[in-house]
Amino acid sequence: DQQVKQNSPSLSVQEGRISILNCDYTNSMFDYFLWYKKYPAEGPTFLISISSIKDKNEDGRFTVFLNKSAKHLSLHIVPSQPGDSAVYFCAASALVSSSNTGKLIFGQGTTLQVKP
Amino acid sequence: EAQVTQNPRYLITVTGKKLTVTCSQNMNHEYMSWYRQDPGLGLRQIYYSMNVEVTDKGDVPEGYKVSRKEKRNFPLILESPSPNQTSLYFCASSFVKGGPQHFGDGTRLSIL
Numbered sequence: 001d002q003q004v005k006q007n008s009p010s011l012s013v014q015e016g017r018i019s020i021l022n023c024d025y026t027n028s029m030f031d032y033f034l035w036y037k038k039y040p041a042e043g044p045t046f047l048i049s050i051s052s053i054k055d056k057n058e059d060g061r062f063t064v065f066l067n068k069s070a071k072h073l074s075l076h077i078v079p080s081q082p083g084d085s086a087v088y089f090c091a092a093s094a095l096v097s098s099s100n101t102g103k104l105i106f107g108q109g110t111t112l113q114v115k116p
Numbered sequence: 117e118a119q120v121t122q123n124p125r126y127l128i129t130v131t132g133k134k135l136t137v138t139c140s141q142n143m144n145h146e147y148m149s150w151y152r153q154d155p156g157l158g159l160r161q162i163y164y165s166m167n168v169e170v171t172d173k174g175d176v177p178e179g180y181k182v183s184r185k186e187k188r189n190f191p192l193i194l195e196s197p198s199p200n201q202t203s204l205y206f207c208a209s210s211f212v213k214g215g216p217q218h219f220g221d222g223t224r225l226s227i228l
Contacts (some may be wrong), residue, residue: 094214
């Protein structure tokens with residue numbers, strides 16, 4: 001049972017345009033969400049996060065939006081650059097849950113290609 | 117430089133031959149974790165540790181062991197590897213459990 005889903009395996013956009021990566025979750029106990037970027041032959045690197053008490057968090061070109069009622073989050077990259085080409089994973093955890101084990105539940109990943 | 121270091125980066129071995137993948141972090145993090153990445157499945161947690169001598173199972177612990185004798189080290193042990201453990205493995209650490217984790221560069225294991 002996949003609790004965090006990224007339904008688009010890949011996305012291709014033109015340099016300078018907006019990239020929108022989507023993620024859906026099923027567990028209403030999740031209260032903290034993260035996006036990671038992964039280049040080939042490297043480990044995932046933390047990009048941006050959002051707590052469930054907020055619906056938007058922005059860091060430079062990266063903005064994460066959270067829609068709790070729809071159990072949906074998205075990552076917007078504006079403007080997209082060729083160096084953004086990577087695999088993007090969304091992840092979720094239940095920070096305030098009494099059974100918090102610190103585990104991050106990851107989606108399957110979306111491969112973003114930004115064309116020059 | 118803050119980092120999580122895994123060794124080896126690549127290993128090809130045979131079924132049943134015990135192996136250990138080492139993981140070390142220099143950030144004084146209490147929380148450490150092992151994940152495996154398989155196509156179409158994302159990253160799944162194998163084991164985690166909340167502190168020295170405190171370890172517990174993640175989602176896919178079968179066939180693996182871990183130990184946490186020192187805060188900085190969290191080795192992953194495959195006592196009798198099998199082909200279904202062929203995968204890409206990542207070690208990670210964080211200051212706060214459930215918070216942003218720092219990942220190593222991965223270990224690609226092939227069990228023949």
